[in-house]
Amino acid sequence: MPASATRDVPVRPPRALTVVGVLGGAAILLPFVALVAGVDLTRLPRLLTSPAALDALGLSLRTSLAATAVCLVLGIPLALTLTRLEFPGRSVARSLVLLPLVVPPVVGGIALTEAFGRRGLVGEHLHVLGIDIAFTTAAVVMAQVFVSLPFLVVALEGSLQTRGDAHERTALSLGASPARTFRTVTLPLMAPGLLAGTVLTFARALGEFGATITFAGSMQGTTRTLPLQVYLERETDPEAAVALSLLLVVVALAVITLAYGRKRVTIS
Amino acid sequence: MTGLDCRVVVPEREVDVAFTVPQGQTLALLGANGAGKSTVLDALAGWLRPESGYATLGTEVLFDGGTWVPARHRRVGYLAQDARLFPHLSAEANVAYGLDRAGVVGRSARRRVARKWLERVGVGHLAGRRPHQLSGGQAQRTAIARVLASDPRLVLLDEPLSSLDAQVVPQVRALLAEVLTGRTTVLVTHHAADAEALAHSTHRIARADPVRPPTG
Numbered sequence: 284m285p286a287s288a289t290r291d292v293p294v295r296p297p298r299a300l301t302v303v304g305v306l307g308g309a310a311i312l313l314p315f316v317a318l319v320a321g322v323d324l325t326r327l328p329r330l331l332t333s334p335a336a337l338d339a340l341g342l343s344l345r346t347s348l349a350a351t352a353v354c355l356v357l358g359i360p361l362a363l364t365l366t367r368l369e370f371p372g373r374s375v376a377r378s379l380v381l382l383p384l385v386v387p388p389v390v391g392g393i394a395l396t397e398a399f400g401r402r403g404l405v406g407e408h409l410h411v412l413g414i415d416i417a418f419t420t421a422a423v424v425m426a427q428v429f430v431s432l433p434f435l436v437v438a439l440e441g442s443l444q445t446r447g448d449a450h451e452r453t454a455l456s457l458g459a460s461p462a463r464t465f466r467t468v469t470l471p472l473m474a475p476g477l478l479a480g481t482v483l484t485f486a487r488a489l490g491e492f493g494a495t496i497t498f499a500g501s502m503q504g505t506t507r508t509l510p511l512q513v514y515l516e517r518e519t520d521p522e523a524a525v526a527l528s529l530l531l532v533v534v535a536l537a538v539i540t541l542a543y544g545r546k547r548v549t550i551s
Numbered sequence: 552m553t554g555l556d557c558r559v560v561v562p563e564r565e566v567d568v569a570f571t572v573p574q575g576q577t578l579a580l581l582g583a584n585g586a587g588k589s590t591v592l593d594a595l596a597g598w599l600r601p602e603s604g605y606a607t608l609g610t611e612v613l614f615d616g617g618t619w620v621p622a623r624h625r626r627v628g629y630l631a632q633d634a635r636l637f638p639h640l641s642a643e644a645n646v647a648y649g650l651d652r653a654g655v656v657g658r659s660a661r662r663r664v665a666r667k668w669l670e671r672v673g674v675g676h677l678a679g680r681r682p683h684q685l686s687g688g689q690a691q692r693t694a695i696a697r698v699l700a701s702d703p704r705l706v707l708l709d710e711p712l713s714s715l716d717a718q719v720v721p722q723v724r725a726l727l728a729e730v731l732t733g734r735t736t737v738l739v740t741h742h743a744a745d746a747e748a749l750a751h752s753t754h755r756i757a758r759a760d761p762v763r764p765p766t767g
């Protein structure tokens with residue numbers, strides 16, 4: 284743009300704040316830069332295609348996709364119940380749903396074991412029926428659902444609340460049934476929050492470590508997801524750990540780009 | 552055949568309003584801000600359950616001491632000052648949305664009827680547009696078509712012209728006058744011109760704004 288062109292004059296933050304802000308950005312980005320710098324490119328292909336790495340990657344993708352699907356099935360009704368239904372203790376319920384976000388994942392894993400382990404509250408009855416969840420791939424998915432469901436619910440609650448219910452009222456007053464209103468109005472208008480929430484949910488499930496290792500263990504091909512593989516390699520082959528970490532970062536970047544990179548769809 | 556007969560009592564908002572609207576006529580509900588005009592419309596639409604009162608439409612009870620018919624079963628059409636079109640549907644699909652209730656069966660029949668309504672309100676050429684591609688006046692015309700296409704037995708209009716640009720108000724007002732012919736209607740408005748052009752009778756909600764004691 285030539286110097287003579289017309290320009291808007293933005294309101295700038297104080298210079299000192301900008302300096303600190305750049306430091307804040309560095310705190311986030313520097314470790315990733317170091318990670319990329321630490322990768323031995325010549326060994327990278329071999330490190331990423333070892334049987335253990337491929338097993339872990341495949342398992343991670345399968346379980347994270349399954350967990351995301353379960354979160355959608357459970358999370359949409361949960362978010363609607365919390366925002367659109369008035370019941371006693373609603374605000375308490377809304378806080379409790381956030382619990383997995385704030386407790387350490389390892390505590391979540393212990394709690395899941397207490398509930399669904401072989402001697403757990405529910406697990407002992409399932410055991411009698413011949414169903415054992417702990418230390419199976421299903422346990423991996425359950426741990427991922429446990430930690431990532433709040434992400435979806437929070438994203439959906441936000442979009443439901445800011446939008447209000449005027450469009451639903453319009454649909455009902457035009458004679459639509461509650462089911463039709465949900466299908467043709469509520470669900471389509473949820474789309475932006477749903478997309479962002481789904482992506483965050485998937486990313487959180489993909490990165491899940493603490494609850495998984497506690498509740499599901501670490502068995503190659505069955506419960507050892509990529510983050511667990513990274514942790515294991517760190518002891519024996521640090522270079523492999525760095526390479527696999529880079530892989531997780533690349534997947535996470537792709538996911539974020541998908542969710543936030545595209546222009547936001549605005550719905551009035 | 553009687554039209555609308557109602558009394559709405561909401562003590563929390565100091566509202567106690569009663570009026571009747573003869574079948575096929577329009578009543579303009581006037582009154583200061585906060586007098587309870589929108590409260591009355593909400594009760595008739597089915598969004599607010601008043602502490603007491605009743606509303607009957609012809610021979611059917613909308614609500615009284617024991618009965619409460621949910622909004623979706625009332626066949627009461629509601630038009631707000633903003634069009635509230637479904638943003639993800641075309642103008643045509645918006646109008647077609649309420650045709651189920653009007654008894655129009657089948658996809659092609661619904662399309663045809665929706666088109667006809669859009670033409671009648673003067674936006675037939677915009678049937679494929681999404682609401683964000685419509686001007687305020689075009690959107691409100693579409694919303695008018697949507698409400699009336701659903702064949703309501705009672706039409707509620709809450710300041711239907713007040714968010715429109717001044718130059719399109721007379722045309723949309725004339726359109727309303729035409730399509731509301733024969734429809735039992737309650738119109739809430741601040742503008743004498745609206746009441747004059749659209750209403751057979753007026754009802755002024757007597758209570759003035761509550762006088763607030765000086766603070767401090």
